[in-house]
Amino acid sequence: MxxxxxxxxxxxxxxxxxxxxxxxxxxxxxxxxxxxxxxxxxxxxxxxxxxxxxxxxxxxxxxxxxxxxxxxxxxxxxxxxxxxxxxxxxxxxxxxxxxxxxxxxxxxxxxxxxxxxxxxxxxxxxxxxxxxxxxxxxxxxxxxxxxxxxxxxxxxxxxxxxxxxxxxxxxxxxxxxxxxxxxxxxxxxxxxxxxxxxxxxxxxxxxxxxxxxxxxxxxxxxxxxxxxxxxxxxxxxxxxxxxxxxxxxxxxxxxxxxxxxxxxxxxxxxxxxxxxxxxxxxxxxxxxxxxxxxxxxxxxxxxxxxxxxxxxxxxxxxxxxxxxxxxxxxxxxxxxxxxxxxxxxxxxxxxxxxxxxxxxxxxxxxxxxxxxxxxxxxxxxxxxxxxxxxxxxxxxxxxxxxxxxxxxxxxxxxTESVLDAWWTLSGIFSGALLGIFLLGVVSQRASRTAGLIGVGAGLLMILWLSLPRLENTSIVSLSASLRNPLHEHMTIVVGVLTVVLVGLAASGLTTKNSAPI
The missing domain is CATH 1.20.1730.10 (Sodium/glucose cotransporter)
Incomplete structure (x- = not known):
C-alpha cells in the first residue's frame, strides 16, 4: 500500500x-x-x-x-x-x-x-x-x-x-x-x-x-x-x-x-x-x-x-x-x-x-x-x-x-525456524546464568566448585526440559517416554532451582575458594 x-x-x-x-x-x-x-x-x-x-x-x-x-x-x-x-x-x-x-x-x-x-x-x-x-x-x-x-x-x-x-x-x-x-x-x-x-x-x-x-x-x-x-x-x-x-x-x-x-x-x-x-x-x-x-x-x-x-x-x-x-x-x-x-x-x-x-x-x-x-x-x-x-x-x-x-x-x-531454534538454545544457557547469580546471593558458603557443579546440573536439566521445543524445530526427535511433561514456561523455573539446590548441596561437600558477597 x-x-x-x-x-x-x-x-x-x-x-x-x-x-x-x-x-x-x-x-x-x-x-x-x-x-x-x-x-x-x-x-x-x-x-x-x-x-x-x-x-x-x-x-x-x-x-x-x-x-x-x-x-x-x-x-x-x-x-x-x-x-x-x-x-x-x-x-x-x-x-x-x-x-x-x-x-x-x-x-x-x-x-x-x-x-x-x-x-x-x-x-x-x-x-x-x-x-x-x-x-x-x-x-x-x-x-x-x-x-x-x-x-x-x-x-x-x-x-x-x-x-x-x-x-x-x-x-x-x-x-x-x-x-x-x-x-x-x-x-x-x-x-x-x-x-x-x-x-x-x-x-x-x-x-x-x-x-x-x-x-x-x-x-x-x-x-x-x-x-x-x-x-x-x-x-x-x-x-x-x-x-x-x-x-x-x-x-x-x-x-x-x-x-x-x-x-x-x-x-x-x-x-x-x-x-x-x-x-x-x-x-x-x-x-x-x-x-x-x-x-x-x-x-x-x-x-x-x-x-x-x-x-x-x-x-x-x-x-x-x-x-x-x-x-x-x-x-x-x-x-x-x-x-x-x-x-x-x-x-x-x-x-x-x-x-x-x-x-x-x-x-x-x-x-x-x-x-x-x-x-x-x-x-x-x-x-x-x-x-x-x-x-x-x-x-x-x-x-x-x-x-x-x-x-x-x-x-x-x-528462515524464521532458525530463530525459534536459537531462542530455545539461548534459553538453556541464560537460565543457568540466573541460577548461578542467585546461588551467590542466597549462600555465602557456596564455593567456586559448587557453583560449577550447579551450573552443569542446571544446563543438563534445562536441556532436557527444552527437548520438545528443539524437536519442533527438527533438531532432535524424541520418543514419548523422554518428553518433558511440564509446560514450556516451567523450563526456566525448574532450571534455576536446579542450579541453586544442586549448588547448595555441593557446597556441603566442598570447601575453600568461597568469597563472601
Missing part, C-alpha cells in the same frame, strides 16, 4: 525528532563514565520510564493484543509477577550492583565464582542480545512492510542505522531520554487504538465488553496447581523468574542502576518501571480483547483479514492456515492500523511501532558496547588502556553490534 503524504510526514518528523534528541547528548558522552552510566546524574523517574519502555518493545505492542484476541488474559499473569520481582530487585539486586564498585554485572560473578563465571555470563549476554536485536528488527520489518509496502531489507537497514548512530553518539543518556519519549508515544498509540475501536462498535462501547465476556476472553486461566498446561500459576512463575533474570543479571538494567544518582533513586526507577507496566500491559490486553469484539461485530472486516492471512501464507509457499482466532490474532491489529484509522493516526501508530522497536534495540547496543569494553577488552586484552582508547572501543563495538544485528535480521528473512 502507499501511505498518504501526511502520514509519511508524521513518521519522518518523529524519526528525525528522536534522532536529534539522541544526538543532543553527544557533548555529555565524551568520557567512558558518561557513555556507560551518564555520570550517575539521571533522575530516577527518567530511568524508570526507560525501564518501562524496554518492557514495551514492539512484540508487546503487537503480540500481546494478538494473544488476547486468540485466547484470553492468561498471559497477563506474567505482568502480575512484576511487583514481586521488583521488590526482590530493590531488596537485594540493586544494592548488590550499586555496592559492587563496577558497572559490569559479570565482575561480581568473577569475584564470587571465578573467571569461568564471568566468561560464561558475558558470552551468554552478547550472543543473546545480538540475536535479540536481529529478531526485533526482523519482526518490525514484517509488520511495517505490511503497513507501508516498503521492503524488509529497506526497513531493517534504515531502522538499524538510525538507532546505531544516535546510540553511538549520545550514549546511555541518549538511550534513556529517547526511551522516555518513545514510551510516551507507544502508550499514546495504544490509547488511540483502544478508543477508536471502542467507539466504533455498532451498539456502543458496552458491546465490546459483552461480546468478550460471552466468549470467555476475560479468563486468567485455571487456578489449579497443574504445571503441564498454562494455568494461572504457570505464567506467574515464569514471569517471576524471567523478570528476576532481567533485574538481576540483565546488563542493560544493571547499567541503569548506575545511571541513577543514588541507590534510593535506582530503587525508585525499578518500582516505577514495574508499576507503570502493569496497567499499560492490561491496556494492551484490553486492545486485543476489544479487537476481538470489534471484528466479531464487523464480520465483513474479519473476512478481509482472513483473506490477507491466507494470501501471505500462499506468498510464502505455505498452505493457508485454518482460520481460528489464534491464526488471525497477530494480523488483526496491523490490518486495523492500515484500514481502520483516519489519516494522521496511521502515521502516529506506525511511529509508535518504530518507537517500540528502537526502545528495544538502543539499550542492548549501548550495554553490549559496555560489556565489550569492561568484560572483554579491559579484562582480557588491555587492562591499562586509556580514556581515548576506551572511547574508541565503545564506539567501534556499538557500530559493530549494530551491523551484526542488521546482518542477523537480514539473514532471518524467510
Amino acid at each position: 502507499s501511505l498518504p503524504v501526511v502520514d509519511l510526514l508524521v513518521i519522518a518528523g518523529y524519526l528525525l525528532g528522536v534522532f536529534g534528541l539522541g544526538c543532543w547528548f553527544v557533548q555529555r558522552s565524551r568520557t567512558t563514565s558518561g557513555f556507560m552510566a551518564a555520570g550517575g546524574r539521571l533522575p530516577g523517574w527518567a530511568v524508570g520510564l526507560s525501564i518501562f519502555g524496554t518492557y514495551l518493545f514492539s512484540n508487546t505492542f503487537l503480540e500481546v493484543p494478538g494473544k488476547a484476541y486468540g485466547t484470553n488474559w492468561n498471559a497477563f499473569a506474567f505482568s502480575l509477577s512484576l511487583p514481586l520481582a521488583a521488590w526482590i530487585a530493590v531488596r537485594w539486586f540493586v544494592l548488590l550492583h550499586r555496592n559492587s564498585g563496577s558497572i559490569s554485572a559479570y565482575d561480581h560473578l568473577e569475584k564470587r565464582f571465578g573467571p569461568w563465571a564471568r566468561t560464561y555470563g558475558l558470552a551468554c549476554y552478547v550472543l543473546i542480545q545480538l540475536v535479540r536485536v536481529g529478531a526485533i528488527l526482523f519482526a518490525v520489518s514484517l509488520v511495517l512492510s505490511t503497513l507501508t509496502g516498503w521492503s524488509h531489507t529497506t526497513i531493517i537497514i534504515a531502522a538499524g542505522a538510525l538507532v546505531t548512530i544516535y546510540t553511538a553518539l549520545g550514549s546511555i543518556e541518549a538511550v534513556i531520554w529517547t526511551d522516555v519519549v518513545q514510551s510516551i508515544v507507544l502508550t499514546t498509540g495504544a490509547a488511540i487504538l483502544l478508543l477508536l475501536m471502542l467507539f466504533d462498535m455498532p451498539e456502543g462501547p458496552g458491546q465490546a465488553v459483552r461480546v468478550a465476556a460471552a466468549n470467555d476472553k476475560f479468563s486468567l486461566g485455571s487456578f489449579s496447581f497443574y504445571l503441564t498446561v498454562s494455568t494461572f500459576l504457570v505464567p506467574l512463575l515464569y514471569g517471576l523468574f524471567e523478570n528476576g533474570k532481567n533485574f538481576g543479571i540483565g546488563r542493560s538494567y544493571v547499567q541503569r542502576y548506575h545511571a541513577s544518582p543514588s541507590t534510593k533513586q535506582a530503587a525508585r526507577s525499578v518500582w516505577m518501571g514495574a508499576m507503570l507496566y502493569l496497567p499499560i500491559s492490561a491496556a494492551f490486553f484490553a486492545v486485543g480483547l476489544i479487537a476481538y469484539s470489534y471484528y466479531q461485530s464487523h464480520p465483513e472486516l474479519l473476512v478481509q483479514v482472513e483473506a490477507q492471512v491466507a494470501q501471505r501464507a500462499v506468498d510464502a509457499g505455505e498452505a493457508a492456515p485454518v482460520m481460528t482466532d489464534t491464526a488471525v490474532g497477530d494480523s488483526v491489529l496491523p490490518e486495523f492500523i492500515v484500514y481502520g484509522l483516519p489519516v494522521n493516526a496511521t502515521g502516529l501508530l506506525i511511529a509508535a511501532i518504530f518507537a517500540a522497536a528502537m526502545s528495544s534495540i538502543d539499550t542492548p547496543r549501548n550495554s553490549s558496547a559496555t560489556v565489550t569494553l569492561l568484560d572483554i577488552y579491559k579484562r582480557y586484552l588491555k587492562p591499562d588502556c586509556g580514556e581515548h582508547e576506551s572511547m574508541a572501543a565503545l564506539h567501534m563495538s556499538t557500530a559493530g553490534m549494530g551491523a551484526a544485528g542488521v546482518a542477523v535480521a537480514l539473514a532471518l528473512i524467510g
Whole structure:
C-alpha cells in the first residue's frame, strides 16, 4: 500500500525528532563514565520510564493484543509477577550492583565464582542480545512492510542505522531520554487504538465488553496447581523468574542502576518501571480483547483479514492456515492500523511501532558496547588502556553490534525456524546464568566448585526440559517416554532451582575458594 503524504510526514518528523534528541547528548558522552552510566546524574523517574519502555518493545505492542484476541488474559499473569520481582530487585539486586564498585554485572560473578563465571555470563549476554536485536528488527520489518509496502531489507537497514548512530553518539543518556519519549508515544498509540475501536462498535462501547465476556476472553486461566498446561500459576512463575533474570543479571538494567544518582533513586526507577507496566500491559490486553469484539461485530472486516492471512501464507509457499482466532490474532491489529484509522493516526501508530522497536534495540547496543569494553577488552586484552582508547572501543563495538544485528535480521528473512531454534538454545544457557547469580546471593558458603557443579546440573536439566521445543524445530526427535511433561514456561523455573539446590548441596561437600558477597 502507499501511505498518504501526511502520514509519511508524521513518521519522518518523529524519526528525525528522536534522532536529534539522541544526538543532543553527544557533548555529555565524551568520557567512558558518561557513555556507560551518564555520570550517575539521571533522575530516577527518567530511568524508570526507560525501564518501562524496554518492557514495551514492539512484540508487546503487537503480540500481546494478538494473544488476547486468540485466547484470553492468561498471559497477563506474567505482568502480575512484576511487583514481586521488583521488590526482590530493590531488596537485594540493586544494592548488590550499586555496592559492587563496577558497572559490569559479570565482575561480581568473577569475584564470587571465578573467571569461568564471568566468561560464561558475558558470552551468554552478547550472543543473546545480538540475536535479540536481529529478531526485533526482523519482526518490525514484517509488520511495517505490511503497513507501508516498503521492503524488509529497506526497513531493517534504515531502522538499524538510525538507532546505531544516535546510540553511538549520545550514549546511555541518549538511550534513556529517547526511551522516555518513545514510551510516551507507544502508550499514546495504544490509547488511540483502544478508543477508536471502542467507539466504533455498532451498539456502543458496552458491546465490546459483552461480546468478550460471552466468549470467555476475560479468563486468567485455571487456578489449579497443574504445571503441564498454562494455568494461572504457570505464567506467574515464569514471569517471576524471567523478570528476576532481567533485574538481576540483565546488563542493560544493571547499567541503569548506575545511571541513577543514588541507590534510593535506582530503587525508585525499578518500582516505577514495574508499576507503570502493569496497567499499560492490561491496556494492551484490553486492545486485543476489544479487537476481538470489534471484528466479531464487523464480520465483513474479519473476512478481509482472513483473506490477507491466507494470501501471505500462499506468498510464502505455505498452505493457508485454518482460520481460528489464534491464526488471525497477530494480523488483526496491523490490518486495523492500515484500514481502520483516519489519516494522521496511521502515521502516529506506525511511529509508535518504530518507537517500540528502537526502545528495544538502543539499550542492548549501548550495554553490549559496555560489556565489550569492561568484560572483554579491559579484562582480557588491555587492562591499562586509556580514556581515548576506551572511547574508541565503545564506539567501534556499538557500530559493530549494530551491523551484526542488521546482518542477523537480514539473514532471518524467510528462515524464521532458525530463530525459534536459537531462542530455545539461548534459553538453556541464560537460565543457568540466573541460577548461578542467585546461588551467590542466597549462600555465602557456596564455593567456586559448587557453583560449577550447579551450573552443569542446571544446563543438563534445562536441556532436557527444552527437548520438545528443539524437536519442533527438527533438531532432535524424541520418543514419548523422554518428553518433558511440564509446560514450556516451567523450563526456566525448574532450571534455576536446579542450579541453586544442586549448588547448595555441593557446597556441603566442598570447601575453600568461597568469597563472601
